[in-house]
Amino acid sequence: MSERFDVVVLGAGPAGEVAVNTLLKAGKRLALVEQELIGGECTNWGCIPSKTLLRPPELKGQSGRAAGISTPQLDWPSLSAYRDYMVSSHDDSKRVVRYEERGVTVVKEPGTIVGPGRVEANGRVLEADAIVVATGADAVVPPIPGLAETGLWTNREVTALTAIPDSVVFIGGGVVSVELSQFLSRFGSHVTIVQGPPRLADREDPQIGELLGEILAEDGVELLLGKRAVGVRSENGHKIVELDTGEEARGQEIVVATGRRPRTQGIGLENVGVEPGRRGIEVDERCRAAEGVWAIGDVTGVAMFTHVGKYQGRIAAMDILGKAAKADYRAVPRVVFTDPELAAVGLSEAAAREAGLNVVTATIDLPTSIARPYTYEEQPKGVFSVIVDRDRDVLVGAWAVAPLASEWIHTAVLAIRAEIPVPVLKDTIAQFPTFSEAFGFALRSLPEEETLMANDFSAHPMLEEEPEPAEVR
């Protein structure tokens, strides 16, 4: 016998949860199918535990650099207890109850789409007008000889660990590796990163990779860049990663951080005519994958961030509710929560040029440009860059490596998404002294002739005529 719903959501990560919550408010009857834990990777082994684990090392680093404070001590037992609290010790029973109290049918089993409008989970058949696929992504394990036999960790073991290992080798140098390396190394582990490309976070602007490398090197992380892992073996209780250069890296544990693969296999996509591409389930701007099927979050491969999955969850829910909603990915922020933070949004300079835009950029050294860095720490560092399309005179990208960058980059998110004219941004009053002042400073340091309407205040209805300067008494 089958059970009837308006919508079945497959996967209860952040994307699936937002879809459920949005549809629930609209009065829909919902089934939520989850094979592991409500909250998915982000809540249990990703964003939440990693940011919790990074906070004390960040605070220790910041305290060491600020005037008038002696460096506090890290305390692993208390942090690991707080991490356990933050992930509810991987027990989602209260969350299940909360959903059920609100009328959602939660099925804690692997689900498979068995036909249009039909999902099966351990013998239960759930029927609905709409299926939302939100199955997320798995850590990729590269086929390096010896790796599987020797044993490996992914983000799951690192974010859930109970004792800090004396040494760790990360294979891969992207965001997950950079963040977890800083955490482990500040807690006393000897960390080595083996990265094939010549820079860390190699999809970002080259300067970002260089800066992240400098930050980690100061923490004592050994960087083996431009080198590939070709074999793994065990020796005297340690794991040895063999490199293509003939060098070796040794660690108590090996952490694989070589990207994430959308979970598209074994969920019955073929039964609704969906053939996933290399990057995941292909969706249109309304997150539709096929008639009666929507896909959201990491499984779409659009940009593997919780905020993108949550955004897509809202878009899909709105579409199911018959409301006009189209996804716009021009201003997706990307953050690396190291100390200091990296935050970027929109296009890199290279991507903007590749897209054929008429680009002008300004990159500023924050300590010599604005006041906040020296009030923040004694020997501050920080860089901020803006990428402007000079034909339209709007921001198309920005990045920063600086304290709190994850917070103040949001001005650029808004500017790119809303296409706020550069003269308006230049005329905006930023609170003093803050890192937000960097926007005005960077934009004003663009060559005047490079921006079409640099000082033409009358060109923008959002601006009044420039007032006469007030008389000084």
Ligand SMILES: Cc1cc2nc3c(=O)[nH]c(=O)nc-3n(C[C@H](O)[C@H](O)[C@H](O)COP(=O)(O)OP(=O)(O)OC[C@H]3O[C@@H](n4cnc5c(N)ncnc54)[C@H](O)[C@@H]3O)c2cc1C
């Ligand atoms: C270490 C780490 C740190 C991160 N930090 C950040 C960060 O700071 N900020 C950020 O924005 N992003 C971060 N991310 C990325 C973020 O975790 C993902 O983008 C996010 O979890 C994607 O959400 P999702 O709902 O698409 O998928 P997931 O969170 O992967 O959830 C998918 C769910 O579907 C379930 N599922 C799969 N198949 C089935 C099935 N057949 N039946 C039933 N259930 C199924 C899974 O069990 C899972 O619970 C981080 C990732 C990692 C690994």
